[in-house]
Amino acid sequence: MSSSSTTTTTTRLLMLKASDGVTFEVEEAVATKLGAINNMVEEEGSEDLICLPNVNGKFLGMVLEWCKKHANNNTNSDKGNDEVNKWWDKEFVMDLDQNTLYHLLMAADYLSGTELVDLLTEKVASMIRGKKVEEIRETFKIKSDFLPGQEEEIRKKNSWAFE
Amino acid sequence: MATKRVKTKKDGVPNTTPVDRISTLPDPLIHHILSYVPTIYVVRMSILSRYWRRVWYSVPALHFCSTDHPDRFHFRFHREREEELYEFVIECLKHRERSMRYIADSAITRFKLRIDCYVDNPAIDNLSIFSIWRSVEELDLRMRPKFFENYYCLPEAVLNARSLTVLKLNYVSFDGSHSISLPSLTSLSLMYVKMNDEAVLHNLLLGCPALEKFVFKYYYGLYNPKISSSSLKLLEIENNYETLEVETINLESFEFHSECKDIINLSACKAITSLSLFDSMLDDESLEDLVYGFPLLESLTLYHCFDVKNIKICGQHLKSISLEKYYDPGQEYPEFTIEKPNLVSFHFKGDIQCGISMKELDNILNVHIIIEGPFEGYERDWYINLITFLSKINFSGNTTVSLHVYSEE
Numbered sequence: 001m002s003s004s005s006t007t008t009t010t011t012r013l014l015m016l017k018a019s020d021g022v023t024f025e026v027e028e029a030v031a032t033k034l035g036a037i038n039n040m041v042e043e044e045g046s047e048d049l050i051c052l053p054n055v056n057g058k059f060l061g062m063v064l065e066w067c068k069k070h071a072n073n074n075t076n077s078d079k080g081n082d083e084v085n086k087w088w089d090k091e092f093v094m095d096l097d098q099n100t101l102y103h104l105l106m107a108a109d110y111l112s113g114t115e116l117v118d119l120l121t122e123k124v125a126s127m128i129r130g131k132k133v134e135e136i137r138e139t140f141k142i143k144s145d146f147l148p149g150q151e152e153e154i155r156k157k158n159s160w161a162f163e
Numbered sequence: 164m165a166t167k168r169v170k171t172k173k174d175g176v177p178n179t180t181p182v183d184r185i186s187t188l189p190d191p192l193i194h195h196i197l198s199y200v201p202t203i204y205v206v207r208m209s210i211l212s213r214y215w216r217r218v219w220y221s222v223p224a225l226h227f228c229s230t231d232h233p234d235r236f237h238f239r240f241h242r243e244r245e246e247e248l249y250e251f252v253i254e255c256l257k258h259r260e261r262s263m264r265y266i267a268d269s270a271i272t273r274f275k276l277r278i279d280c281y282v283d284n285p286a287i288d289n290l291s292i293f294s295i296w297r298s299v300e301e302l303d304l305r306m307r308p309k310f311f312e313n314y315y316c317l318p319e320a321v322l323n324a325r326s327l328t329v330l331k332l333n334y335v336s337f338d339g340s341h342s343i344s345l346p347s348l349t350s351l352s353l354m355y356v357k358m359n360d361e362a363v364l365h366n367l368l369l370g371c372p373a374l375e376k377f378v379f380k381y382y383y384g385l386y387n388p389k390i391s392s393s394s395l396k397l398l399e400i401e402n403n404y405e406t407l408e409v410e411t412i413n414l415e416s417f418e419f420h421s422e423c424k425d426i427i428n429l430s431a432c433k434a435i436t437s438l439s440l441f442d443s444m445l446d447d448e449s450l451e452d453l454v455y456g457f458p459l460l461e462s463l464t465l466y467h468c469f470d471v472k473n474i475k476i477c478g479q480h481l482k483s484i485s486l487e488k489y490y491d492p493g494q495e496y497p498e499f500t501i502e503k504p505n506l507v508s509f510h511f512k513g514d515i516q517c518g519i520s521m522k523e524l525d526n527i528l529n530v531h532i533i534i535e536g537p538f539e540g541y542e543r544d545w546y547i548n549l550i551t552f553l554s555k556i557n558f559s560g561n562t563t564v565s566l567h568v569y570s571e572e
Contacts, residue, residue: 102184109192121192124185125199133207141181142211154210160254161206 014041015049016064022057026064033067035112052111059100059107066092066116093123098140186214190221198224198273202255220262226275226303227252245281249289252276256293263294270298272326278306281313296320300347305333307355314357316340322370332356339363343370352378358385368392380420401441419443422469429456436480439464446470454478471497482506488513489535515545515552530556530564 012028014037031050032038040050052060069088096104101120108116127139136142144151155162188196197205197218202225209219229248256271263269274295302324306315314336322343329350336357348371356379358364364385368374374394380401382388390398391410398411401420408428409417416437419427422444429435435457443465445453451474454463460478464485465471472495476484482505488497498518501509508529511519515534534549553566 098184099182102188105188105192109189117192117195121195122199124196128196128200128204128208131204133210136204136208137211140185141183142186142215143183144210145212145214146210151210154216158206158209158258160251161203 013048016060017049017051018055018057018060019053020057022060024057024060024064026068027071030064030067030071033071033113033115034063035114037111039112054110055107056103059103062100062104063107063111063113063116067113070115089119093119096123186212193218194222194224197222198226201228202226203251206255217266220259220266221269223269223271224273224275224301225255225259225271226273226277227255228275228277229279229281230277245278248278253289256290256295260293260295271295272298273301274299275303276306277303280307280309291318291320296324298326299324300326301329302327303329303331304335305331307334337363337367339366343367345371347373349373350376353382354378354380355382357383361385361388364388365391427453429453433457434459436460437462439466440468441466443468444470447472447474450474451476469494471499473498473500475500475502477502480505483508483510485510486513486519487511488517515548517552518555519552520555532564533567535568 013025014028014031016024016026016031016037018024028041032041037050055063069092070085093101101123105117105120105124108120128136131139137144146154185193205219205222209216227248229245259269259271302321304317308314314334316336316338317332319341322341322345325344325346327345328347330345330348331352333354334356335353338359339362343366351371351374368377368391371392372394374392376397377390377392377395378399379390380399382402386405387408388404389408389410390400393412395411395414397416398409398414399418400407403421403423405423406428407421410431412431413434414432415434416439417429417432417435418439418441420441422442433456436459438454438457438460440450443450445468447470450465450468450471454460454476457478459480461480462483462485463476463478463481466485466487467489471488474497476499484501484506486499488511496514496516496518499520501519501521508531509521510531510533512533513535534552
């Protein structure tokens with residue numbers, strides 16, 4: 001941040017290009033919340049267009065939306081903003097369907113958005129905690145590939161965990 | 164997409180067949196997710212599919228808590244249930260130990276155990292036989308006894324776990340009977356800990372030569388503790404005692420919660436850049452002396468210091484000051500004078516009767532003020548007080564100020 005009295009907006013803009021060709025123009029300060037982009041900016045320096053062949057435009061857009069919110073809220077270093085961020089995060093993950101959650105998590109992980117990965121993994125964990133195995137199977141549509149009787153055998157062997 | 168709502172998305176691709184997405188996530192992400200899930204669920208998930216069976220045998224973080232599963236472990240003074248939890252923990256470790264021979268990279272590196280209100284000694288001694296102590300990097304033990312005298316003594320295997328980097332202990336007792344050697348430990352947090360005497364603390368710190376962060380709260384048995392470590396960078400202490408001596412030449416950040424008036428000896432800590440005092444009972448002179456003692460101080464936080472009357476804060480390198488002060492009945496309103504600061508940010512929270520004045524300001528950038536509104540309506544006097552309060556602060560030209568007023572109205 002410049003400390004001169006004429007606060008000129010010298011924030012650099014970056015172009016991010018998703019796998020489907022969709023491009024996003026974002027402020028550097030926002031995009032560098034993602035570790036991967038931060039590294040690219042530091043290494044390559046002058047390059048303004050960054051191609052992200054592993055991320056679809058829809059999910060890149062969502063990741064950037066999250067970054068933007070957090071970058072804005074973090075400019076005033078106030079503890080009250082933690083609350084705002086938490087509330088906003090809760091809203092952000094509230095109604096995500098599993099397909100979106102999966103792709104978003106993969107995108108966040110690929111882009112090294114550590115905080116966003118934490119948020120999304122915790123969301124998945126909340127869908128597991130306190131649930132019965134059958135409910136978990138139903139929620140995530142996990143198919144059993146055990147041989148007939150094998151599941152029952154494992155269940156017996158691990159009866160100490162199921163009682 | 165396994166949600167019940169079957170929607171047609173904007174891009175025209177209909178969501179029809181539900182797909183198992185979670186089982187296709189890369190291992191590190193699965194492990195990350197399961198680090199938030201109590202181990203009992205991870206074990207149970209092993210009957211979902213072969214993949215999930217392997218996941219249970221390779222997940223690096225285990226955590227157990229007496230409240231994980233209300234029907235099973237939730238005990239309050241129920242001895243049988245208590246034993247059931249220990250048996251469960253031991254069973255899990257046995258299974259993992261056996262499988263380690265077949266599955267590569269399946270060492271347990273994080274272990275968390277929380278037991279609320281146990282009656283007997285927690286059976287951690289029985290865990291000493293497991294090889295987990297040779298691989299564990301993060302250990303978090305919080306075992307709250309029903310009776311104070313039951314404070315638990317750690318077995319030697321834990322106190323000599325060479326791979327340990329992060330250790331959090333609650334409600335344990337150090338009686339000095341074991342030698343301590345934790346060469347990789349960088350972060351140590353002790354809460355509600357009992358120590359026989361000052362020498363026990365000294366030996367503990369000697370056994371942790373790489374320690375950088377030390378959080379030490381609510382300990383019993385110590386009256387004049389001395390903290391010495393040449394590696395320590397961050398220290399947080401919360402307790403009342405007679406005297407405290409801190410001899411840590413590389414300490415950068417010190418946070419101290421205490422209502423004691425007595426002597427804190429920090430003279431050896433010249434490298435401190437960040438100092439936070441909470442509920443301090445130090446008088447103006449002792450407080451000023453303390454602050455002057457740190458030539459490199461960049462950040463200062465004073466939270467509700469009781470005995471401040473008229474204090475001058477002065478520091479060449481101070482970049483950020485944070486004050487919080489409310490009116491104490493029967494006391495005068497304090498005056499803060501801040502001189503020649505190179506401040507970048509200034510925070511104040513409290514009531515406007517406190518006087519704050521800044522002299523010879525060069526470049527304050529960010530001022531954040533939260534004040535308590537009046538108790539009986541916004542009368543004219545209150546606004547006059549507010550204006551007086553603000554005018555004393557003496558902002559320079561390029562300052563951004565944000566002001567929040569909290570009130571019951």
